[in-house]
Amino acid sequence: MMRTLTLMAVGLLLALPLTIQASDLLPKVPLPAGKDKCVEPTDVMRREHMHFILHQRDETMHKGIRTTKHSLKECINCHNAPREDGKVAHIESKDHFCNSCHSYAAVTIDCFQCHADKPENTNYRHSLVENTLPHHPEMSGSALTKDTLNVLATKGDAK
Amino acid sequence: MKQLPTDPSRRNFLGKTAAAGLLIAPGVLLHQVAQARPADEAASSKVRWGMLVDTNTCSKGCDACVTACQTENGWGGEHSNEVKSSPEQQSQWIRKVTLRDKQNGHEQSLPLMCQHCETPPCVDVCPTGASMKRADGIVLVDKHICIGCRYCMMACPYKARSFVHEELHDQKPYAPRGKGTVESCTMCVHRVDKDGTPACVEACNKAGHQAMWFGDLNNPNSDISKRLKEYGGNQIRADLGLNTGVRYQGL
Amino acid sequence: MKKKITYTEIEGRSLGYYALLVVLGALVLLGAGAALYMEHNGHYVTGMSNQIVWGMPHVFAVFLIVAASGALNVASISSVFAKTAYKPMAPLSALLAISLLLGGLVILVLDLGHPDRLIVAMTFYNFKSIFAWNMILYNGFFVIVGVYLWFMLDRTMANYSKYAGFAAFFWRLTLTTGTGSIFGFIVARQGFDSAIMAPMFVVMSFAYGLAIFLLVLMATYSWRGAELGDGTVRRLKNLLGVFIAGAMYFVVVFHLTNLYMTKHHGVEAFTLRDGGIYTQLFWYGEILVGGVLPLILLYLPVTGKSRIAISFASILVILGGLAQMYVTIVGGQAYPLEMFPGKEIIASSFFDAGVKSYTPTLAEALLGIGGFAMALIMIPLALRILRFIPVSMADAEIDPHYREAK
Ligand code: SF4
Numbered sequence: 001m002m003r004t005l006t007l008m009a010v011g012l013l014l015a016l017p018l019t020i021q022a023s024d025l026l027p028k029v030p031l032p033a034g035k036d037k038c039v040e041p042t043d044v045m046r047r048e049h050m051h052f053i054l055h056q057r058d059e060t061m062h063k064g065i066r067t068t069k070h071s072l073k074e075c076i077n078c079h080n081a082p083r084e085d086g087k088v089a090h091i092e093s094k095d096h097f098c099n100s101c102h103s104y105a106a107v108t109i110d111c112f113q114c115h116a117d118k119p120e121n122t123n124y125r126h127s128l129v130e131n132t133l134p135h136h137p138e139m140s141g142s143a144l145t146k147d148t149l150n151v152l153a154t155k156g157d158a159k
Numbered sequence: 160m161k162q163l164p165t166d167p168s169r170r171n172f173l174g175k176t177a178a179a180g181l182l183i184a185p186g187v188l189l190h191q192v193a194q195a196r197p198a199d200e201a202a203s204s205k206v207r208w209g210m211l212v213d214t215n216t217c218s219k220g221c222d223a224c225v226t227a228c229q230t231e232n233g234w235g236g237e238h239s240n241e242v243k244s245s246p247e248q249q250s251q252w253i254r255k256v257t258l259r260d261k262q263n264g265h266e267q268s269l270p271l272m273c274q275h276c277e278t279p280p281c282v283d284v285c286p287t288g289a290s291m292k293r294a295d296g297i298v299l300v301d302k303h304i305c306i307g308c309r310y311c312m313m314a315c316p317y318k319a320r321s322f323v324h325e326e327l328h329d330q331k332p333y334a335p336r337g338k339g340t341v342e343s344c345t346m347c348v349h350r351v352d353k354d355g356t357p358a359c360v361e362a363c364n365k366a367g368h369q370a371m372w373f374g375d376l377n378n379p380n381s382d383i384s385k386r387l388k389e390y391g392g393n394q395i396r397a398d399l400g401l402n403t404g405v406r407y408q409g410l
Numbered sequence: 411m412k413k414k415i416t417y418t419e420i421e422g423r424s425l426g427y428y429a430l431l432v433v434l435g436a437l438v439l440l441g442a443g444a445a446l447y448m449e450h451n452g453h454y455v456t457g458m459s460n461q462i463v464w465g466m467p468h469v470f471a472v473f474l475i476v477a478a479s480g481a482l483n484v485a486s487i488s489s490v491f492a493k494t495a496y497k498p499m500a501p502l503s504a505l506l507a508i509s510l511l512l513g514g515l516v517i518l519v520l521d522l523g524h525p526d527r528l529i530v531a532m533t534f535y536n537f538k539s540i541f542a543w544n545m546i547l548y549n550g551f552f553v554i555v556g557v558y559l560w561f562m563l564d565r566t567m568a569n570y571s572k573y574a575g576f577a578a579f580f581w582r583l584t585l586t587t588g589t590g591s592i593f594g595f596i597v598a599r600q601g602f603d604s605a606i607m608a609p610m611f612v613v614m615s616f617a618y619g620l621a622i623f624l625l626v627l628m629a630t631y632s633w634r635g636a637e638l639g640d641g642t643v644r645r646l647k648n649l650l651g652v653f654i655a656g657a658m659y660f661v662v663v664f665h666l667t668n669l670y671m672t673k674h675h676g677v678e679a680f681t682l683r684d685g686g687i688y689t690q691l692f693w694y695g696e697i698l699v700g701g702v703l704p705l706i707l708l709y710l711p712v713t714g715k716s717r718i719a720i721s722f723a724s725i726l727v728i729l730g731g732l733a734q735m736y737v738t739i740v741g742g743q744a745y746p747l748e749m750f751p752g753k754e755i756i757a758s759s760f761f762d763a764g765v766k767s768y769t770p771t772l773a774e775a776l777l778g779i780g781g782f783a784m785a786l787i788m789i790p791l792a793l794r795i796l797r798f799i800p801v802s803m804a805d806a807e808i809d810p811h812y813r814e815a816k
Contacts, residue, residue, distance in 0.1 A: 063201035
């Protein structure tokens with residue numbers, strides 16, 4: 001894991017000088033409409049994203065901390081939101097922001113052996129309003145919680 | 160509108176942090192039940208989540224809990240993403256079991272899943288620490304460090320764990336699962352963390368059986384504790400002394 | 411006065427030598443291919459399932475690991491119990507111990523759901539886990555036996571070899587106890603839950619390890635065309651007989667104690683009477699092939715002196731050992747978990763009722779055999795490079811108390 005991450009960092013750094021000649025081949029990390037920056041500055045993200053994700057992974061997994069700033073799920077929600085035609089990129093495709101960079105830098109990742117490579121709700125459009133963090137698709141219109149509430153309410157379980 | 164049907168106990172425990180939560184994430188909490196544990200706060204051992212199954216009301220033909228779990232967590236069912244595995248190899252996080260008493264022939268059915276033991280054998284045996292128990296009593300597999308040795312499956316007295324035998328696609332974002340790792344019921348930890356109820360419990364109630372209950376076992380005022388106090392509840396394989404978080408009535 | 415023993419490497423130029431390497435190498439390659447195939451596709455290409463979680467690879471792996479510690483016996487007898495007659499064979503015994511353990515571990519690792527995460531297994535330790543302890547035991551075994559070998563082979567260090575021998579002896583007893591405990595600790599399964607599991611594994615390891623050692627020793631000397639004294643063979647085969655009898659004794663005790671405890675009646679009836687393939691493997695494989703027949707072959711005056719018969723008996727012990735592992739590991743899982751005392755499960759979508767079936771596929775069998783072959787191929791390779799064996803094992807050369815047979 002650490003090795004992969006180091007390789008990842010080295011790969012990205014090596015990739016930088018090439019950017020001048022071949023800008024077409026460059027990896028693309030699309031931002032959603034209405035957003036002009038990620039949760040961290042680009043150069044920080046480029047070097048550190050794996051550490052952010054790794055840290056958050058342990059926090060969420062072991063402690064149940066579910067802040068969204070550095071969560072992989074949020075990366076996906078933002079950067080791999082469905083396009084205008086409603087299609088979403090899969091991890092195998094170069095259009096997927098993770099793969100576009102990682103195949104460029106020749107660094108393999110195994111995140112998506114388990115993790116979903118697209119947002120859950122593919123109708124999901126990213127909020128156009130700035131500063132509405134966290135932007136959880138399942139939170140704002142939460143079907144589950146509403147269900148829970150309804151069921152429990154009609155059952156008279158409420159005290 | 161009726162009063163919010165949250166366990167009063169949970170409100171007490173979480174009440175003190177709700178104000179802070181409002182400051183951190185106003186956008187969310189406007190839509191959300193205000194008692195949820197804030198996203199940046201770790202699960203606490205003051206709480207012990209548990210479930211109670213009433214085998215008397217659990218209906219024999221019904222598998223609403225199983226279907227709900229499948230939809231929620233993206234395993235099995237009609238659209239199973241395990242297409243190559245044999246039925247014996249496909250994952251099952253929760254299953255329905257029908258029993259017959261050998262003496263009097265009494266038949267009953269119950270859902271069986273990870274029992275979220277207080278002293279889980281899977282956690283004891285796991286060589287890497289991938290099998291783990293959260294502070295609030297939920298037993299999980301950290302698939303990032305699971306090496307797929309399956310020792311935990313050997314050790315589980317309930318056969319509650321499954322191994323993923325093939326490459327998967329289209330997982331649910333909040334229920335990651337993949338080839339070569341072990342998985343089991345998470346007590347819908349992603350929902351519980353947002354003050355929700357496990358999908359199976361919800362589905363059972365929705366189907367009108369009211370055979371499953373979810374709540375904080377540590378709090379004497381929670382519905383589940385009160386019910387347990389009044390009617391009692393057995394552990395499966397109580398002889399092992401695992402102090403399971405899932406209890407059964409009428410067993 | 412003690413004679414000085416000269417050690418040698420083997421020539422390793424004969425056609426037979428290369429043929430041996432080719433055969434074993436091919437098996438290793440097949441095993442590697444099988445592992446890649448399993449790793450690439452996932453475990454659905456095996457017969458293992460969520461019902462039978464550990465299968466053929468584990469049968470071979472556990473057998474080899476157990477045998478590894480037993481193979482060290484000869485060395486231990488020479489160093490710990492100061493029996494000079496065993497001393498010339500000590501390096502070969504240590505070498506075999508290392509190679510068998512390596513073969514077993516390779517199988518275990520390649521069967522993991524994530525062999526690529528081996529580094530995780532090495533860096534994240536759960537110290538409560540007997541499995542994690544075993545990883546430490548295995549690594550320590552390599553180091554200690556390695557050092558022991560070095561002290562034995564390096565004249566300047568020879569004085570210390572005795573201490574290294576002691577260390578190796580205790581380490582390997584712990585190691586086998588640990589391996590046995592992997593199963594003994596599984597309280598959930600009626601077939602495993604027994605304190606006798608660990609000592610039983612220790613005694614079985616003596617028999618398996620010595621059987622393999624005897625075969626390797628006899629093969630090495632007959633292929634080299636060098637002399638291997640009758641005294642040595644007789645001593646080893648008698649020892650093997652004792653170990654087999656000891657293992658049989660533990661098997662009997664194991665089943666008797668289980669029969670004594672009412673809660674284990676079900677699983678005993680399963681193994682001893684109603685278990686189908688497992689019952690057959692128990693009686694014909696474990697008891698007949700692995701115990702009774704080799705004992706007869708080793709002790710009957712007609713066959714007891716024939717090296718062919720002794721080799722045959724050793725092979726039988728190995729086969730019986732594999733059968734024993736199969737009955738223990740797979741049979742222990744095939745027997746349904748007893749979750750609801752007094753009740754029977756009449757329906758379940760997850761195969762809770764009735765005996766679970768397991769049909770190993772070619773891939774997993776090849777993985778197991780490949781690991782075995784890998785353990786064996788290391789012997790001829792190592793023998794060619796380093797001086798592990800005495801030039802001659804003639805009785806007069808190695809045994810100070812040797813007298814011509816009456
Ligand atoms: S399969 Fe994974 S979770 Fe289970 S014991 Fe092995 S490493 Fe731990």
